Amino acid sequence: MASRKSSQPKRESRDKYSVLLPTYNERENLPLIVWLLLKYFGEGGYDYEIIIIDDGSPDGTLEVAEQLQKIYGKDKIVLRPREKKLGLGTAYIHGMKHATGNFIIIMDADLSHHPKFIPEFIEKQKEGGYDLVSGTRYQGNGGVYGWDLRRKLISRGANFLTQVLLRPGASDLTGSFRLYKKNVLESLVERCVSKGYVFQMEMIVRARQLNYTIGEVPISFVDRVYGESKLGGNEIVSFVRGLLTLFATT
Template sequence: MKDSLVIIPTYNEKENIAEIIHAVLAQPSGFELLIVDDNSPDGTADIVKGLFSEYPDRLHIEERTGKLGLGTAYIHGFRWALARHYEYIFEMDADFSHPPESLNELYNACKKDGYDVAIGSRYVTGVNVVNWPMSRVMLSFFASYYVRIVTGMPFRDTTAGFKCYRRKVLETIDLEKIRFMGYAFQIEMKFLAWKFGFKITEVPIIFTDRTKGKSKMSGGIIKEAVLGVMQIKVSSLFRSYRKEHEDGLEQQVA
């Protein structure tokens, strides 16, 4: 079984991609890295492939046919990772908003401390955000609070996109049934891991807004999250997560 894989979805990240690759693969935990590129017209994929010789067997790329959404990119990466038997699987952005050195802390939380999911949290020790206008800080903070109230999840940063999963979490969650592909994808994945009873922790990070490239945030993404939270909660009332988890364990043993 392979140890750990970091998944980074990309669309037009030529300003950041080489630097983030070097930063991730320089970490002492010895991660491998998968870039899932959505046919970036700016040549992001070509930059990645140009670095293959520098990182043989550690740097990988999956190229998709178009801009298909954040959630589908991560699900594509999850399936790729599960098929190759990685034990620890990470989500991370390309723009340095998620500090590469914090990958080691997420990894240790799962491998050494025994957690099933480690969340890189902006809010577990206050508000650790750099370069955001106050309006966006408040929007993000209260969005996370809103999610906690509606869903009952105990986490401070419910919308975080920087995470480490043990493979058994992704094997238990039916990736075919994930309904949200934008901002709400991150909420849905946490909610399912929590409802299935996995052991989850928050690791404090310093989140720094991108300085290069263009943000992918939009009003439509925020709207999906606000409405999606209610749908996630309502649909959960009609599911037996314990039974689904037990059935999944039986299938894995078989």
């Protein structure tokens, strides 16, 4: 067990950022994402920790994570593995239980979310005192890489439909690159019941419902060759079902 430093002695204490990285078969990507996180947190001089929540990956992700912990230290790399694949919401709850930061950053470990944006998230949060800052692919310099026309059309169409029906006050609802105040994430996670894409959407919608303030930072989303894109008919059906559920219940 890593000895934890005194937890937030006074209000003046520095902000600390806990990154939650749920992984499943990310043996290749995990060292790279960790390396990039360390690079940008280090350059910014921020206080941080990376919490890796591996759901029993058969490819040995956990073993790689242990090596990284040896290299970078137990104060920077925290391991919170679970036996088997469970929902994303419970992964956040599980990871947060041991998070020592007052801010939580959630992102994908597959390198589609680049850690270079984290300093921008942090500055944005400070600037407006936001309860959560969401990365957006749909505004400013934000965008995507590796999407064909069909994928773009579905994405834009689904986003437009969602904006019309829910008016959520945020431009990217299905993205999962976000920074939360810890207590805000805790209160949101316990309210959200959806799965998959809809989970992230529900988080934002509930945030708006609870009058939390939302800041946005444009991000580039890089879909890489060896992450097989997962947008079939099933996903679309479950997305629409989730959207309608939120429409009727929030």
